[in-house]
Amino acid sequence: MTRAAASAATPARDRLAVPAWLLQHDMAMCPCGCIGKRKKGSYLAKTIQGGSKLLQQVMFGEDVAKARGLMQRVDPRVKLLSLLGLLVVAGLSHSMIMLGAMYAATLALASASALPVGFFVKRVWLFVPAFTGIVVLPAILSVVTPGDIVLTLWHWHGSPQGITQQGLVAAGRVVARVAVSISLVVLLTLTTPWIRLLAALRSLGVPRIFILIIGMAYRYIFLLLTSVTDMYQARQARTPGIVRHDRAARAFVGASVGALLGKANQLSEEVHQAMTARGFRGDVKTLEQQRLHIGDVYYVLAVVIFAAAIMIGDHILGH
Amino acid sequence: MHIPDGYLSPQTCAVGFAVAVPVMATAAARVHKRVRTRHVPTLAVLAAVCFLIMMFNVPIPDGTTAHAVGGALVAILLGPWAAVIAVSVALAFQALLFGDGGVLAYGTNVLNMAIVLPFVAFGAYRLISGNASLTSGRRVVAGFIGGYIGLTAAALCVGVELGIQPMLFRDASGAPLYSPYHLSQAIPAMLLAHLAVAGIAEGIVTAAVVAYLQRANLPLLKVNHPGVPIDAASAAAGRSRRLRLRPGVVAGAVMALLVVLTPLGLLAPGGAFGEDAPEDLDLHALGLSKIPEGLNQYNGIWHSAIFNGYDYTRDTHPAVGYVISAIVGILAVGAVVYALAKVVALAAGRRGSANDPAAPGRVRT
Amino acid sequence: MAIERDSTELADESIIVVTGLHYYYLDRYPALNDVSVEIRRGERVALLGANGCGKSTMLKVLGGLLFPSQGTYRAFGHEVTEDSLEDVQMSAGFRSRVGLVFQNSDAQVFSPTVREEIAFGPLQLGLSREDTAGRVEDVTSMLGITDLLDRPPYQLSGGQKKKVAIASVLAMGPEVLLFDEPTAALDPRTQYWLMDLIEQLRDTGKTIVHATHDLDILYRIADRCLVFSEDHRIVAEATPEQTLADRDLLLRVNLIHEHSTLPRPPRVRVVSSEC
Structure with a gap:
């Protein structure tokens, strides 16, 4: 169409001075015909790919959250409160046996909630607990955690140094507690649609303004992610050959975060107008309304009894 | 930088929430008052931007990568209170949806990344950029240093929070209950990684x-820089103006410094409350280079006074007692500094307006 | 400040009256220059002009989002200013009667789900949850998007987002509908769906104002065209037929290119074989 050209300031009868290189048809490949060496994707490519993986993950989560299972039937408010309670219990318990029992309970709940257990375990362990294991590994040594040496590795000024029993206990306990905590959170988020989780936060007293901001930010993460991907692809498309990764990539990150902010600023202006046009005056009302069922009461009872059992068991084992 | 659940004791997490929640509430109220309904979409979009910035891993010459937080950036663009909201919302996503950073530890994570980071970064930025024009290179440098210092301060906080765990929480056999690393191990480990890697990322x-906004989108940069001249020419015209002394900012900075420094007293090996041990002097001298002897003595007096007030904590909950005494002490010091700064600012304002009647608004503090 | 709704005897009244309107961006750059417009109830008006001529700004002024730098804007007999919209009753009356469909659906669809999105307007205007839920059901079944209700907006296509944006405005039951570039970035099928919808809305007595530079749809969506020049003034006012016949005018306002082919009125197109 010629409409675009018509908006130019120059008189329409002036032909565009198209530079010669734009009219060339041969591709800008090297004459020998080789396409070039393939290089491993830069960190940037990985980050961008990570972004689209993130999208998939969230969408998968929404599917599981809609499945019919035990945890899906529990009211999100109840789930959220019992999550907090169980996290505190996990934080307070000292005994590995009790932490093990809690972990087993999360596995049982996962399988009762139509979550593939293999997926659940992988999702939990791949992130933090495995990393934690590496981080706390040095803590088993007497240098970090002095105590009763169970395995002597070297001597220092005559005294034996090595792995201590206290160090092993401490490291194991941190890993176990991290795994239990993450399992509990993942269990909640995989069985609760995002919108209902927000509504639950709201009814538990989180101010409306925060809920509104969280809800909108969630929505705009995906939009901005798309524009970052677009910017990256546009840059890729204009970058033949191999550029030295890090420096160019850093420049790209700076420029794209800047462009992202400009875009974000413009977007928020428009969103504000769209909200105002529909009667927004600074205080928002939402549709969501939930009622508690008898099943929720049973769930609360079960959680309370379980938590009490863990605390009592921990007390007995600890003394 | 994100502390997961399990590394911190529930008591520490409670303290984290106790600090984070009032600050978040204040931030919401302040931002609400200043920009009416306009702030809602802006903050939402900025929270999304922070989330994405945390996703961007920036390569560092040694081959590793690190992520920035974006808190320094938001603080420069819209002020530190807006940054509190934007970063804490981004952290809420990560905690709830991706298991990145704990739910119980949320308050503590907010304290580190959404409160300490933006305020320290913004303070450093303001100090360094001074009255430079909006397009001057000095603001770019100030941005880098602000981001760098802000992130490092946040990392220091993380190190302190993790480091006090084994001193305060052990089981009967002496094995640590939570993060096992002592302050003298946790702080250097956190600082090393963040001084060399993540701080640079935030700075960059x-x-x-x-720099990009100076070239491409000056209006966005102007939002939080009212009255700052745009280029060097107009800067020269307004050079006579001086930086106003703001008592709230000064008191806040001093309190933040104390929050960070207080647990350093625990660094001394050999006992939980080892401030008065002889090693104390050496460690402080190492960390802070110059400490007059008199101040050291004074420090001891101050400490024992607090300690007497919270004597009951000797028995069951030394952790809670220590933290409470720290908070009370810091609040007291903050109040004194605020009052002092207020007096100084008033005096300076009166003098300034007397000398230079052409500069209105100086009296307002 | 309340706006009375019973005005059936005044079917011909001008419900929108703009007089001597100037608008400056950042108090410096003119976007509208001495614009005066009257729009009668049930009319369909197209604002025509090249990119950047001020037609989007005009829609935002009509929607009560931007306010005149000079001149006045009266809607339903009341002057619309930043101050008058601070009044709760005036604001509710005005917002529920004037709906704006943005060009960028992404800006307009901001809620976590389609259901919350469509419920947003009615809830802000004080409708009960039950009434709102009823309206959401009605408007989604009317537009055929019931299956999208519980979807998050990021899963929607461009056309679906546009439908949701329109549904969210229709749910407030507006009398005046403002469309900013309604057909931009829509596939032909959705474009036709939209034009059918606009015709149906006209038949129910809605007043419709478009900002567009899509000349192909002009015959179907407008009774009257206002042509904006590049210096932000209204330079012509005529029926679509007259407007499209005036080739010099369209060239002068830079809306078409020397070689553009203009669409012909529908009955001519049936006769001719070239289409």
Whole structure:
């Protein structure tokens, strides 16, 4: 169409001075015909790919959250409160046996909630607990955690140094507690649609303004992610050959975060107008309304009894 | 930088929430008052931007990568209170949806990344950029240093929070209950990684965006810089103006410094409350280079006074007692500094307006 | 400040009256220059002009989002200013009667789900949850998007987002509908769906104002065209037929290119074989 050209300031009868290189048809490949060496994707490519993986993950989560299972039937408010309670219990318990029992309970709940257990375990362990294991590994040594040496590795000024029993206990306990905590959170988020989780936060007293901001930010993460991907692809498309990764990539990150902010600023202006046009005056009302069922009461009872059992068991084992 | 659940004792997490929640509430109220309904979409979009910045892993010459937080950037663009909201919302996503950073530890994570980071970064930025024009290179440098210092301060906080765990929480056999690393191990480990890696990332992102906006989107940069001249010419015209002394900012900075420094007293090996041990002097001298002897003595007096007040904590909950005494002490010092700064600012304001009647608004503090 | 709704005897009244309107961006750059417009109830008006001529700004002024730098804007007999919209009753009356469909659906669809999105307007205007839920059901079944209700907006296509944006405005039951570039970035099928919808809305007595530079749809969506020049003034006012016949005018306002082919009125197109 010629409409675009018509908006130019120059008189329409002036032909565009198209530079010669734009009219060339041969591709800008090297004459020998080789396409070039393939290089491993830069960190940037990985980050961008990570972004689209993130999208998939969230969408998968929404599917599981809609499945019919035990945890899906529990009211999100109840789930959220019992999550907090169980996290505190996990934080307070000292005994590995009790932490093990809690972990087993999360596995049982996962399988009762139509979550593939293999997926659940992988999702939990791949992130933090495995990393934690590496981080706390040095803590088993007497240098970090002095105590009763169970395995002597070297001597220092005559005294034996090595792995201590206290160090092993401490490291194991941190890993176990991290795994239990993450399992509990993942269990909640995989069985609760995002919108209902927000509504639950709201009814538990989180101010409306925060809920509104969280809800909108969630929505705009995906939009901005798309524009970052677009910017990256546009840059890729204009970058033949191999550029030295890090420096160019850093420049790209700076420029794209800047462009992202400009875009974000413009977007928020428009969103504000769209909200105002529909009667927004600074205080928002939402549709969501939930009622508690008898099943929720049973769930609360079960959680309370379980938590009490863990605390009592921990007390007995600890003394 | 994100502390997961399990590393911190529930008591520490409670303290984290006790600090984070009032600050978040204040932030919401302040931002609400200043920009009416306009702030809602802006903050939402900025929270999304922070989330994405945390996703951007920036490569560092040694081959590793690190992520910035974006808190320094938002603080420069819209002020530190807006940054509190934007970063804490981004952290809420990560905690709830991706298991990145704990739910119980949320308050503590907010304290580190959404409160300490933006305020320290913004303070440093303001100090360094001074009255430089909006397009001057000095603001880019200030952005880098602000981001760098802000992130490092946050990392220091993380190190302190993790480091006090084994001193305060052990089981009967002496094995630590939570994060096992002592302050003298946790702080250097956190600082090393963040001084060398993540701090640079935050600095680069902040500086690069400030530089980009100077070229491409000056109006966005102007939002939080009222009265700052745009280019060197108008800067020269307004050079006579001086930086106003703001008592709230000064008191806040001193309190933040104390929050960070207080647990350093625990660094001394050999006992939980080892401030008065002889090693104390050496460690402080190492950390802070110059400490007059008199101050050291004074420090001891101050400490024992607090300690007497919270004597009951000797028995069951030394942790809670220590933290409470620290908070009370810091609040007291903050109040004194605020009052002092207020007096100084008033005096300076009166003198300034008397000398230079052409500068209105100086009296307002 | 309340706006009375019973005005059936005044079917011909001008419900929108703009007089001597100037608008400056950042108090410096003119976007509208001495614009005066009257729009009668049930009319369909197209604002025509090249990119950047001020037609989007005009829609935002009509939607009560931007306010005149000079001149006045009266809607339903009341002057619309930043101050008058601070009044709760005036604001509710005005917002529920004037709906704006943005060009960028991404800006307009901001809620976590389609259901919350469509419920947003009615809830802000004080409708009960039950009434709102009823309206959401009605408007989604009317537009055929019931299956999208519980979807998050990021899963929607461009056309679906546009439908949701329109549904969210229709749910407030507006009398005046403002469309900013309604057909931009829509596939032909959705474009036709939209034009059918606009015709149906006209038949129910809605007043419709478009900002567009899509000349192909002009015959179907407008009774009257206002042509904006590049210096932000209204330079012509005529029926679509007259407007499209005036080739010099369209060239002068830079809306078409020397070689553009203009669409012909529908009955001519049936006769001719070239289409």
